[in-house]
Amino acid sequence: MQRHVVITGCGLVTAAGNDLDGFWATIMRGASFIRPLQQFACPEMDTLMGAAVELPSSDDLPTTVDSIAYRSRCTQLAIAAAGRAVSDAALASGAIGLERAGIVFGTTLGQERQVADLSEHWVREGPDSVDSGFLRRCDNHGLAAVIAARHGLGGPVLLSATACSSGNASVAMAYDLVSSGSAEAMIAGGADTFSRLIYCGFRRMGALAKDVCRPFDRRRDGVSFGEGAAFLVLEEQEAARQRGARIYAELAGYGISNDAYHMTAPDPNGDGVARAMRQALETTSTTMVDYVSAHGTGTPYNDVGEARAMKAVFGDRVRNIPISSIKSTIGHTNGAAGAIESIVCALALVHQAVPPTANFSEPDPDCDLDCVPGEGRPMRVDTCLNLAAGFGGSNVCLVIKRPQ
């Protein structure tokens, strides 16, 4: 018998805020935090634009974490967000057997900066620059392990990598573990920080926005990146109710697909995205959708493909469904994006309102959707879809509903 899975805790760190109330209020205003970056640079590139996280000093990590030198920006963001989610869900209250609780961590690049540090040393020192800790520092599973260790988790501690859909994939994998009874509770989400591989690579591909990203807008010219982390706590519904947990939403299920089309380009027809959406709707017996949190990166190809997919799935109804992307507010946070946007969906259900697409003002005839321009929109929200598509073609669509 399939068990219902609910979201009982949310935690995030983003450029738009590090607490749920502040984050929600900020994204509803349609503000954009994509600005010239002060703390991050790439070789031979002018000032970079991006959305940086400002963590309060209380989140500052010591030089080692749990006796291991895990000092890295990605780890720090992840620890901060996961700590908020665990606290929000009161996961450590004793009501949940943490020995059967785990984490699925999604990341696009993970510890890429460890390699960047190595490169800087390598050009001067050659092979001598490789130290005994490099193997451990560049192992992305360490990201999941450090959080599991801090919170005493003894269940599955997994790391999933499906590029930019990693956040959604981690939530989907955690859903399966909770709904099947393999785990009592799961922390699911992801983290990523700025990466020169991504900035340099996207610049070479001509896919980096010249100033700020404008999802679905006629003037869009590329993606803007952000850093961030987000985690959700998932539990079985009845167990959550019995312990008196706050239930944000039900995670009803998901759809998953792969384009198998190209290593970087999305399928221009959006076939893979449409398959993920249809599977999500069919497996959760969902007929009405009130809001779609789009992948909406702001690249010309992604947004058209996504719009085509939504039209294929929803037909004429698509114009009555608000569809927005918060990537123009906090940038594309890669492996964290799906998790942050899952929290957006949960908050949309709580607040009965949907966030806008910042920087959207000139509709594109090829993306003729209701992109929620300007500010957020109060409305009845019972069912949300959260869509993510990754480099290489991996698509995951989550269905998030008001709890029964």
Place this chain on the structure above:
Amino acid sequence: MIRANAAEVDASIAVSGIGLLTPLGDTLGAFAEALYEGRHSVTNSQELAGVGESRIVDFDASRYATIRGMRVYNRTTRLGICAVKLALADALLETENLDANELGLVTASTFGHMDTLIEYDRSLVTVGPQQTNPVLMPLGIPSAPGAAIALAFGAKAFSITVATGGASSTDALGLGARMLQSGRANICIVVGASGYCQELSLSAQRAGMLTSADNFRVLDRRHAGTVFGEAAAAFVLERVSDARSRGATPKGVICAQASTFAPDPAGIESALCRACSEALRGARIAPSKLSLISSGASGLIESDRSEARAILATLRDAAERTPVCAVKANLGDTIEVAGLLQSLVAIHSLRSEMAPPISRLEEPDIPGLHYLMQKSDLDNGYALITSTSYTGACSALVLSANHGC
């Protein structure tokens, strides 16, 4: 298309195809023969003094597969593609005839992208962004090997990369089985590949993890460290009923898999024991019913001891009569491939009712287990696969060769 009611889906998952590339052979027959003879492929490194390694010499991907774009992929990805090609052929499946929307892929890869990432990032520093090879950028992210393999074989149901270090492919087998059980594909390929990466070997050497070819021993009192090994392996999974309906004979059945975590190295023993117990419970099998333990012991002293003690605690009264083999003694630690290799050794051993010895094991370090020191007859029953990573991931898998789960 996915079934609306997962409960209606056949829960038994068959291994219907196996592909492998190892220094000891690229067919199950040749590989098994080497194992039965106790041979190993560990030699001393030409690059790192005092370090052993196991490399595939003269690997030529074009002998196995002709895939568009293959030349830009790194060695790990090419190894993975070739293993998948072999597994599909073994399963009597041709990709041209498969429904792409029903073909899923789970890739076990923690470090598979690393040499490409290092090459790309280093070129940003040495020659600048405008002179770098732009093709390398998308291949330098952790999901790249899996994405490339999915592209090569047109897997459109899903493509997920699991990165739990040495537990990756055991976890990947569990995930692949669950994806089939929930009806998200009709066929799921699970693949792991591990190619040589100089920087990772250097770091492991400096961390004191690696030992020489002469000193490499697994589960032996003289174990002094591990060696890294190159290999690739792939399984084709499908529901038993689907395999039978197309006339395929399942080679093995995945009965259950469980993952746990140890927050520190001292906790590996109990966490692995919990994973084993959960997997056995999931398979509804008592420890006494196990015919074989295919251990993930690698030669690292504390890791081997934790593994042996966890198996002891799992087997209890059955410990002294349940055979234990350890394929890393033959191939070194292939990290993301290890669970798949341990599983295929188990499947072959159960089917042939003959298990291989632990190469060069003379004096077991932890007494109480039935370590195989020569090839040995065994019952065609159930096998337990054990895996751990130094980051604390533990994974256990129960397999059968006689479809009895």
